[in-house]
Amino acid sequence: MSRLLATVLIAAGLLPGAVLAGKAPLAVVAAASPAPLAAPIDFGPPQGEPIHAVLGIPPNVPPPINRKTPAKVIVDLEVIEKEMQISEGVTYTYWTFGGTVPGSFIRVRQGDTVEFHLKNSPDNKMPHNIDLHGVTGPGGGAASSFTAPGHESQFTFKALNAGLYVYHCATAPVGMHVANGMYGLILVEPPAGLPKVDHEYYVMQGDFYTTGKYREKGHQPFDMDKAIEERPTYVLFNGHEGSLTGDHALTAKVGDSVRLFVGNGGPNLVSSFHVIGEIFDKVYYEGGTHAQENVQTTLIPAGGAMMAEFHVDVPGSYVLVDHSIFRAFNKGALGILKVDGPENKAIYSGKEVDSVYLGDRANPNLHAVAAAAKANASGTLSKDDQIAAGKQLFTGTCSVCHQANGEGLSGVFPPLAKSDYLAKQDKDHLIGIPLHGLTGKVTVNGKEYDSVMPPMSQLTDDEVANILTYVLNSWDNPGGQVSKEEVSKVRATPAPAATGH
Numbered sequence: 042m043s044r045l046l047a048t049v050l051i052a053a054g055l056l057p058g059a060v061l062a063g064k065a066p067l068a069v070v071a072a073a074s075p076a077p078l079a080a081p082i083d084f085g086p087p088q089g090e091p092i093h094a095v096l097g098i099p100p101n102v103p104p105p106i107n108r109k110t111p112a113k114v115i116v117d118l119e120v121i122e123k124e125m126q127i128s129e130g131v132t133y134t135y136w137t138f139g140g141t142v143p144g145s146f147i148r149v150r151q152g153d154t155v156e157f158h159l160k161n162s163p164d165n166k167m168p169h170n171i172d173l174h175g176v177t178g179p180g181g182g183a184a185s186s187f188t189a190p191g192h193e194s195q196f197t198f199k200a201l202n203a204g205l206y207v208y209h210c211a212t213a214p215v216g217m218h219v220a221n222g223m224y225g226l227i228l229v230e231p232p233a234g235l236p237k238v239d240h241e242y243y244v245m246q247g248d249f250y251t252t253g254k255y256r257e258k259g260h261q262p263f264d265m266d267k268a269i270e271e272r273p274t275y276v277l278f279n280g281h282e283g284s285l286t287g288d289h290a291l292t293a294k295v296g297d298s299v300r301l302f303v304g305n306g307g308p309n310l311v312s313s314f315h316v317i318g319e320i321f322d323k324v325y326y327e328g329g330t331h332a333q334e335n336v337q338t339t340l341i342p343a344g345g346a347m348m349a350e351f352h353v354d355v356p357g358s359y360v361l362v363d364h365s366i367f368r369a370f371n372k373g374a375l376g377i378l379k380v381d382g383p384e385n386k387a388i389y390s391g392k393e394v395d396s397v398y399l400g401d402r403a404n405p406n407l408h409a410v411a412a413a414a415k416a417n418a419s420g421t422l423s424k425d426d427q428i429a430a431g432k433q434l435f436t437g438t439c440s441v442c443h444q445a446n447g448e449g450l451s452g453v454f455p456p457l458a459k460s461d462y463l464a465k466q467d468k469d470h471l472i473g474i475p476l477h478g479l480t481g482k483v484t485v486n487g488k489e490y491d492s493v494m495p496p497m498s499q500l501t502d503d504e505v506a507n508i509l510t511y512v513l514n515s516w517d518n519p520g521g522q523v524s525k526e527e528v529s530k531v532r533a534t535p536a537p538a539a540t541g542h
């Protein structure tokens with residue numbers, strides 16, 4: 042009997058029972074007593090030369106380990122505090138493990154001895170440390186890794202349990218360090234490794250709290266009150282809006298197998314992780330050893346992770362979301378897996394995820410919006426800047442109903458193009474339409490509508506100003522300009538009664 046097998050059996054509580062019973066088959070012993078708790082296995086001392094860990098930059102994962110014996114693995118991770126874009130035209134001061142949110146992906150083998158070096162860049166302002174959920178020991182390394190700016194800490198641990206684990210900063214105020222992006226994943230591969238797949242990707246959800254509204258331009262500081270109240274401004278995959286859309290979308294080809302390593306840094310929210318249009322063949326829920334099969338949506342706790350495996354059979358855009366769906370469409374928790382290859386009409390009849398579902402979210406192109414915000418801040422905002430920004434915002438917010446060409450949908454959504462209703466509104470009433478919505482009978486170009494336009498109060502003052510300036514100057518409408526100040530004045534006054542215009 043090999044030493045390893047003996048260790049496994051003793052650890053599982055099976056060997057003594059089998060020996061004492063003389064000829065009792067293992068299966069009978071196992072069935073007769075409740076399943077014993079498997080103790081983690083110590084694979085013995087590291088063998089060979091120390092190895093420097095290759096770290097994965099999200100959404101990429103380091104290559105599989107493919108090693109038969111435990112080794113000493115050296116991990117170098119530097120904490121970097123830096124300003125980055127959280128959304129188009131919006132910056133935020135992140136605190137990061139390795140310069141990215143989430144932090145660098147660490148991959149080791151069960152039984153490895155990990156020599157961890159945590160560096161705190163001399164340019165940083167705050168002390169930091171690291172708590173790895175894959176570490177057995179008080180604080181998961183936090184106690185031994187408290188590091189002031191310009192310093193380095195070192196500690197060593199043995200990766201006893203296989204699994205996918207979150208790591209995060211645990212320096213007070215812990216919530217603030219986590220909210221600023223200080224989390225990542227460490228994968229401890231089982232000795233035999235994971236089954237081979239065509240693509241492995243690294244995605245991590247986090248909630249962010251800024252003093253300004255969602256997509257409010259400029260530099261946005263952290264808002265401690267919102268964080269305590271668990272009212273995030275952004276809920277994001279990989280730390281930034283658009284980090285997994287457009288040119289940054291994950292990719293695969295028809296017929297490929299995909300493994301997603303998905304973590305949730307929190308600090309507050311639990312994720313209902315879902316990929317629109319896909320079914321997970323397997324989910325290793327909570328990052329553990331057991332897999333559930335044929336899963337639509339899986340919960341990822343804050344400070345937890347999961348591994349999902351699936352095949353892509355049909356080309357198109359598959360949308361990663363937190364299915365607490367306002368987070369996807371109004372706070373940014375959205376990514377794309379773009380699958381190329383031949384159609385398979387037997388499985389799906391065709392047609393892309395359409396824009397009615399996604400609006401501009403799948404491929405945000407909001408450069409003009411950011412440019413207008415900049416111009417506004419420096420006092421050089423022109424009508425043309427506003428129109429360009431307004432057009433992009435209109436596409437994302439209004440075109441679902443009024444259509445990109447402003448023609449509306451006959452009998453359902455009134456036209457904004459050449460609208461006589463719009464032309465005769467005074468400015469304050471016009472501004473009130475997106476802010477407060479519109480209900481009751483309205484007649485537009487001789488046709489009566491008696492429907493409901495919901496309020497779009499999530500829009501910021503300059504977004505409303507730009508959209509209306511665009512609408513006024515498009516499709517033979519009368520022209521004119523709406524300013525941010527005019528919008529904020531109307532926002533401050535109470536909404537009119539719901540009917541009677």
Ligand SMILES: [Cu+2]
Nearest residue numbers: 169210212218
């Ligand atoms: Cu920290």
